[in-house]
Amino acid sequence: MDKRDKIIWLVLLAALIVLPAVGLSRYLQRVISLIFIYSMLGLSLNIVTGYMGQISLGHAAFYAIGAYTSGLLSEHFGLNFLLTCVCGIIMAGIIGWLFSIPTTKLSGTYLAIITMGFGEIVKVVIVNWESLTHGTYGLQRIAKPEFFGFQLNTTNNGLYYLCLIFLVIFVLLCIAIERSKLGRSLRAIKDDPLAASLMGVEINHYKRMAFTISTAMAGCCGALYAHLSGYVDANSFNSDVSTLILSIVIFGGMGSIKGMLLGAAVLVSFPEVLRFVAVYRFVVYGLILIVMMVFRTDGILGGPSKRPYVFPRFVKLEKGEVTKNGTAGGK
Amino acid sequence: MALLEVSNVSKQFGGLAAVSNVDFHVNQGEIVSIIGPNGAGKTTIFNLLTGVYDVTEGKIVFDGKEIQNKKVQHIVNAGIARTFQNIRLFKNMRTIENVMVGFHQNTRYNIFDLIFRTPRFRKYEKEAHIKALEVLHSLGFEKYIHTYAGNLPYGEQRKLEIARAIATGAKLLLLDEPAAGMNPQESEELLEFILGLKDQGFTIILIEHDMSVVMNISDRIYVLDHGKMIADGLPEEIASNQMVIEAYLGKSEDDAAD
Amino acid sequence: MTAQYIVNGLTMGLIYALIAVGYSLVFGILKMINMAHGAVYAFGAHMILMFVTWNLGAVPAVILSVLLTGGLLVIYDRTILATLRKKKAPGIAALITTIGFSYIIQNGLMIAFGTEIKAFPALLGEKMIQVGNVKFAFSQVYILVVSIVLLVGLSLLIHKSKIGLAMRAVEQNSRAADLMGINAKGVISVTFFLSGMSAVIAALLLASYYQTVYPTMGVMIGLKGFSASVLGGIGILYGSAVGGIILGIAESLTVQFLSGAYRDAVAFILLFLILIVRPNGLFGKAKVSKV
Numbered sequence: 001m002d003k004r005d006k007i008i009w010l011v012l013l014a015a016l017i018v019l020p021a022v023g024l025s026r027y028l029q030r031v032i033s034l035i036f037i038y039s040m041l042g043l044s045l046n047i048v049t050g051y052m053g054q055i056s057l058g059h060a061a062f063y064a065i066g067a068y069t070s071g072l073l074s075e076h077f078g079l080n081f082l083l084t085c086v087c088g089i090i091m092a093g094i095i096g097w098l099f100s101i102p103t104t105k106l107s108g109t110y111l112a113i114i115t116m117g118f119g120e121i122v123k124v125v126i127v128n129w130e131s132l133t134h135g136t137y138g139l140q141r142i143a144k145p146e147f148f149g150f151q152l153n154t155t156n157n158g159l160y161y162l163c164l165i166f167l168v169i170f171v172l173l174c175i176a177i178e179r180s181k182l183g184r185s186l187r188a189i190k191d192d193p194l195a196a197s198l199m200g201v202e203i204n205h206y207k208r209m210a211f212t213i214s215t216a217m218a219g220c221c222g223a224l225y226a227h228l229s230g231y232v233d234a235n236s237f238n239s240d241v242s243t244l245i246l247s248i249v250i251f252g253g254m255g256s257i258k259g260m261l262l263g264a265a266v267l268v269s270f271p272e273v274l275r276f277v278a279v280y281r282f283v284v285y286g287l288i289l290i291v292m293m294v295f296r297t298d299g300i301l302g303g304p305s306k307r308p309y310v311f312p313r314f315v316k317l318e319k320g321e322v323t324k325n326g327t328a329g330g331k
Numbered sequence: 332m333a334l335l336e337v338s339n340v341s342k343q344f345g346g347l348a349a350v351s352n353v354d355f356h357v358n359q360g361e362i363v364s365i366i367g368p369n370g371a372g373k374t375t376i377f378n379l380l381t382g383v384y385d386v387t388e389g390k391i392v393f394d395g396k397e398i399q400n401k402k403v404q405h406i407v408n409a410g411i412a413r414t415f416q417n418i419r420l421f422k423n424m425r426t427i428e429n430v431m432v433g434f435h436q437n438t439r440y441n442i443f444d445l446i447f448r449t450p451r452f453r454k455y456e457k458e459a460h461i462k463a464l465e466v467l468h469s470l471g472f473e474k475y476i477h478t479y480a481g482n483l484p485y486g487e488q489r490k491l492e493i494a495r496a497i498a499t500g501a502k503l504l505l506l507d508e509p510a511a512g513m514n515p516q517e518s519e520e521l522l523e524f525i526l527g528l529k530d531q532g533f534t535i536i537l538i539e540h541d542m543s544v545v546m547n548i549s550d551r552i553y554v555l556d557h558g559k560m561i562a563d564g565l566p567e568e569i570a571s572n573q574m575v576i577e578a579y580l581g582k583s584e585d586d587a588a589d
Numbered sequence: 590m591t592a593q594y595i596v597n598g599l600t601m602g603l604i605y606a607l608i609a610v611g612y613s614l615v616f617g618i619l620k621m622i623n624m625a626h627g628a629v630y631a632f633g634a635h636m637i638l639m640f641v642t643w644n645l646g647a648v649p650a651v652i653l654s655v656l657l658t659g660g661l662l663v664i665y666d667r668t669i670l671a672t673l674r675k676k677k678a679p680g681i682a683a684l685i686t687t688i689g690f691s692y693i694i695q696n697g698l699m700i701a702f703g704t705e706i707k708a709f710p711a712l713l714g715e716k717m718i719q720v721g722n723v724k725f726a727f728s729q730v731y732i733l734v735v736s737i738v739l740l741v742g743l744s745l746l747i748h749k750s751k752i753g754l755a756m757r758a759v760e761q762n763s764r765a766a767d768l769m770g771i772n773a774k775g776v777i778s779v780t781f782f783l784s785g786m787s788a789v790i791a792a793l794l795l796a797s798y799y800q801t802v803y804p805t806m807g808v809m810i811g812l813k814g815f816s817a818s819v820l821g822g823i824g825i826l827y828g829s830a831v832g833g834i835i836l837g838i839a840e841s842l843t844v845q846f847l848s849g850a851y852r853d854a855v856a857f858i859l860l861f862l863i864l865i866v867r868p869n870g871l872f873g874k875a876k877v878s879k880v
Contacts, residue, residue: 177445184424
C-alpha cells in the first residue's frame with residue numbers, strides 16, 4: 001500500500017465511521033450494511049476468482065452454510081454471536097475444504113459447473129432437511145448480536161458498525177494475503193500453473209487453501225447476514241446471489257480489493273436507486289459480465305498498477321542503495 | 332561422481348518413442364549442450380528431468396539421489412530449475428514478484444504467520460525481498476524491478492526466466508533455447524551472461540540452435556536425433572562429426588525440412 | 590415395473606443426449622463450454638410457444654424458433670466471442686460472457702413472458718399406448734424417434750459430409766484450416782446453429798411431453814445435459830449421446846428404488862464421480878500437456 005492508497009482508505013473509513021452520525025434512515029442503514037456484506041462476499045470470491053483465476057458459481061452455498069450454522073446454534077443454544085459466527089466460519093471452511101479436495105484438479109469450466117451444482121444441492125438440502133432447517137419456513141427471529149447485555153440493532157447503529165468492523169478485518173486480511181507468499185503463489189498459478197509448479201509452488205495445496213479461506217470468509221458473511229436480517233430461508237441464497245457476487249468481482253476488477261467495495265456499492269445500490277430498472281437487474285448483471293470481458297477484462301479497478309511496487313515496511317531499503325552497494329539494502 | 336547421471340532413459344507417448352535409451356551425464360560446474368534437429372526429443376528430456384513427464388524406463392540420478400518420476404516440486408527442491416522454449420513468465424506480476432515466486436520453497440511461514448504478521452513472517456518476507464533484489468541486481472535489472480514481466484523487452488524476459496530459476500536455489504539450470512529470437516548482439520550478451528553463471532558455480536544444460544552460442548560456450552556437447560543420442564564430445568569433435576552433419580543437413584529431404 | 594422405468598429413463602436420456610450434443614458441438618470446435626445452453630433451450634421453448642399462440646401452426650412455429658434461436662447464437666458468437674478470439678482473451682473471459690449471456694436470456698424471458706409456469710400445447714399428441722405392461726405416451730415415441738434421427742443425422746453430418754470435414758479441420762487447427770481455404774468463421778457459425786437447433790428440438794420434445802414452459806426451465810436440464818456430455822466425454826458426439834442415455838436411466842432407476850427427492854442429485858453425483866475418476870469421460874482420451 002503506498003501513501004495515496006493509505007489516504008484513500010483512511011478517508012473512506014473515517015467517512016463510514018461518521019456517516020451514521022448524520023442520521024441514516026433504517027432503510028439506508030440496511031442498504032449500506034448490505035453493501036458491506038456484499039463487499040465482503042466479493043472479497044472472499046476474489047481470492048478464488050481474482051487471484052487464482054477460477055470461477056465459482058456456487059459461492060452462495062457457503063454463504064448459506066455460514067448463515068444456517070450460526071442461526072441454528074443461536075436458536076438452539078442461545079450462544080453469543082461471536083461464538084456462532086466463528087462456528088459458521090469453521091463449518092463453511094471445513095465444507096469448502098472437503099469440497100476442494102476432489103475438485104482442485106479440475107480446470108476452470110468444470111469447477112464453475114461443479115460449484116453451480118453444489119449451490120443447487122445445498123439449496124435442495126435446506127428445503128428438504130426439515131427437521132434441522134425448518135424447510136421452507138426458514139429460520140425466523142434470529143437473535144440480534146449482543147455483547148455484555150448490549151443488543152446491537154438499527155436504532156443504535158450497532159449492526160452498521162458491526163458490519164463495518166468485519167469489513168475492515170476482511171480488507172486487512174486480503175491486503176495481507178495479497179502481499180505474501182500465498183498471494184504471489186495464487187497469482188502465479190493464475191498466470192501459468194505449469195511454470196508455477198516448476199518454481200516449486202504446490203498447486204493443489206494452494207488451490208485448496210485459497211478455496212478454504214474463501215469459503216470460510218463467505219461463511220462469516222452468512223453468519224453476519226443471518227443476524228442482521230433476522231430471517232433466512234433457502235431463497236436468501238439462491239443462484240442469483242452467486243451471480244451477484246461474481247458480477248461484483250468482475251465489475252470491480254479481478255484481484256482488486258478496492259474494486260470489490262466499488263463493485264458491491266454500485267451493483268447492490270443500483271436496483272435500489274433506480275427502482276424502475278429493478279426488474280432488469282439480472283439482465284444488467286449479465287450485460288456487465290459481457291461488456292467487461294469484451295472491453296475491460298480487468299474491471300473498473302483491476303489490472304496492472306502504474307505505480308511502483310511497494311516494499312513492505314519491515315524491508316527497509318532505499319532504492320538507491322540497491323544500485324550503489326551492489327547488495328540489496330545490506331543486512 | 333557426476334552431478335547428473337541419466338542412464339538408459341526412454342519415454343513413449345502411446346506407442347511412439349520420443350526418447351529412447353538415452354545416456355548422458357553432467358559434471359559439477361560444466362556447461363553441457365544438447366543439440367539436434369527439431370523434434371529430436373530435446374525438450375522431452377528437460378520435461379523428464381524436471382518431472383513434468385514420467386519416464387517409461389531408465390534412471391535419473393541427481394546429486395546422488397534418484398529423481399525419475401518424482402513430483403515436480405520435489406525436483407525443484409532437489410536443485411534443478413529450468414526455463415522454457417516459449418517464455419513462460421508470470422506476465423501479470425512484476426519482475427521482483429516473479430523472482431520471489433522462485434524463492435517460494437525457501438519462504439517458510441504458514442497461513443497463521445501471514446494473518447498475524449508474526450516475526451517469522453517478517454523474517455522470511457524480508458529475506459525473500461532482499462534476495463530477489465540481489466538476484467535482480469546481479470543481472471543488471473535495477474531499472475526493471477517494478478516492471479510487469481509481460482512488458483519487458485524480449486531479451487530481458489529470457490533473462491528474467493533464468494533469474495527466476497536461479498531464485499529457486501537450483502544447482503543445475505536447464506536452459507531451453509535461451510537465445511531463440513535474439514539478434515546477434517543480444518545473443519552475444521547472453522553468452523557472457525551464461526558464462527558468468529558458470530563462474531558463480533552453476534551447472535548448466537543448454538538446448539540451443541544457435542551454433543555460435545553452442546560452440547563458444549559448451550564444455551561438452553550431446554547430439555540427439557530421433558530420440559537417440561548419436562554423438563557426444565568436445566565442441567570441436569562434434570563440429571567435424573559426420574553423423575552430426577548428416578543429422579542436421581540430412582541424408583534425405585524430410586530430415587532437412589525439419 | 591422396472592421396464593416402465595427404463596423406458597421413461599430412456600426418454601429423458603435421449604433429451605439429455607440432445608442437450609449434451611449441443612454442448613459437445615461447441616466444445617469440440619472452440620474448447621469452450623457454453624454456459625448459456627440451458628437458457629438457449631428455454632428461449633427455444635418460449636419461441637415455439639409464442640409462434641404457436643400466434644396461430645402459425647406447429648411446424649412453422651418450430652422452424653421459426655430454430656431459425657431464431659440458432660440465429661441468436663450465431664449473432665452472439667459473431668459479436669462477442671469472435672471479438673474475444675481476435676483479442677486472444679483467456680478462456681475464462683469467454684466462459685464469463687456465456688454466463689452473462691445466460692442471465693440476459695433467462696431474465697429477458699422472465700420480463701417478456703412472466704416468471705410463472707405456462708401451459709404448452711401437446712403438439713405431439715396426448716394418446717397413450719400400452720405394450721405388455723409398459724405404458725407409453727405418444728409423445729414419448731416421438732421423443733425416441735426424433736432424437737435418434739437427429740443424433741444419427743448430426744453424427745453423419747460431422748463424419749461424412751463436407752461441412753463436417755471442415756468442422757473437424759477447424760477443431761484440429763483453425764489457423765491451418767483457414768490457410769487451406771476453409772471458412773473457419775462460417776464453420777463456427779454452423780456449429781453454433783446446429784447446437785441451437787438441437788436445443789430447440791429438445792425443448793419441443795420435452796415441453797410437449799410435460800406440457801409446461803417457464804423461463805428457468807433450462808437451468809436443471811442444462812446442468813444435466815452438461816453432466817451427460819462430460820460423462821460420455823465432452824467434444825465426442827456419440828459419447829455425449831451415450832452419457833445422456835446412461836444418466837436418464839440412472840435417474841429413473843433412482844426414482845424407483847430410492848426416492849424422487851434424490852432425482853436431481855443423481856446427475857451431479859455422477860458428474861462428481863466421473864470428473865474425479867475419469868475426467869475425460871467414458872470415451873475421452875487423456876491429453877498430453879505440451880511445454
